[in-house]
Amino acid sequence: MYNTLLNKVDRTVISKFVQIKDSLYENDKINVWGLVPGPQNERQWSRFRPGDIVIFVPSKYNLIVTKILAKERNRDLANTLWGEDKNGKTWELIFFVKILNIIKKDKRSFLRELGYSEGDQLIGNRKITDKFFSKYSSIDNFIDQHLEDSISPEYLSDEIATQVVQNVLGRKSNRRKKYLERLKEEALKQNSRDYIEVKGKRIKRKAIFVAYVKERDGYKCRVCNFTFKKKDGENYVEVAHIIPLSEGGLDHPDNMVCLCPNCHKKLDLGDDDVRKEIIDVLKSKGLNPWLQDR
Incomplete structure (x- = not known):
């Protein structure tokens, strides 16, 4: 169960049993979690809708914050992914989710502090105790206040x-x-x-630099200012090294820039004139102090 939540399941496995929107997959994979049917679990599962933020509490020290993308009840898929428990039941109340955050926090103290049972496995916008609400007001605020543990x-x-x-x-x-x-x-x-x-x-250093450069550049191409929204509502932009590492460029945010796919390909694959056109625009905007020597 923990493995399919963290490491995703391939589309080819899921599509044998259920059909979900193509746009929900990322690189043909998706994170999956399930619950064994029973009165309490079925009530919990029925409350949640796509778009809800849910915290899964699967282990002693990890809280996994997710957004629900879809849900399906399917015994055959659950049996394929996880098998059966000792009572012959399987985790057929299935969530397809996107991981937003993983927080290192002691499960027992967290649940006890906020008024939940130690047996609770998921907490979300539709199941917030008064104690949780008085401390954090929402799941979003909870995430924000735990950025440094995330x-x-x-x-x-x-x-x-x-x-x-x-x-x-x-x-x-x-x-x-x-x-x-x-x-x-x-x-x-x-x-x-x-x-x-x-x-x-x-x-990973690269993940930090990419996130930093996207934030710094406002999620827009620094050459043509183009961006577009993906199906999940997020802006799409790529991050490139201005001077390639293969040409002696530094792996440093000052040598990285947001580009649209078209400008990125021009910089990587264009002839000398096309690349010079991109470099000249970046020079004019004062990007990468080492460009002035080129």
């Missing part, structure tokens, strides 16, 4: 670690820019590593 632990895959970093740092939070700046500075200090250590947690 980077995934080192045993997570690169894909999930990058996803969590970018989702967390992309949130509309007053603390985000300050936190992102601090992570960038930490990444620059540890510039000989692919990963950096922050509070004992391992984060």
Whole structure:
């Protein structure tokens, strides 16, 4: 169960049993969680709708914050993914979700402090206790107040670690820019590593730099100002090295820029005249101090 929530399930497995929108998959995969049917679980499952924010509480020290993309009741899919329990039941009340954040927090103290049963496995907008509401007012505020505890632990895959970093740092939070700046500075200090250590947690340097550059550049192409919204409502832009690493460029935010796919391809694949056109625009905007020597 934990594995399918963190590491995703391939579309080819899911499509044998249920059909969900193509736009919900990311690289043909999606995060999946399920509940065994029973009066309490069925009540919980029925309350939630696509778009709801849900905190899964699957283990002693991790809270996994997700957005529900879809839900389906399907015994055959659940049996394929997770098998059956000792009573012959399976986790057929299925959620398809997007991971927004993974927070390191003691499960027992968290549930006890906020008035939940220690047996609770999920908490969301449709199940907030008075204690939770008085402390955080909403799930969104809970996420924002735990930004500094939110980077995934080192045993997570690169894909999930990058996803969590970018989702967390992309949130509309007053603390985000300050936190992102601090992570960038930490990444620059540890510039000989692919990963950096922050509070004992391992984060990919590239994920930090990409998130920082997108925020700095306002999620728009710095050459033509183009961006567009993806099906999930997020702005799409790519991050490129201005001077390629293969040509001696530095792996540094000052040598990185947001570009639309078209301008990115011009910079990477264009002939000398096309590349010069892109470089001249970036020079005129004062990007990358090392460009002035070119």
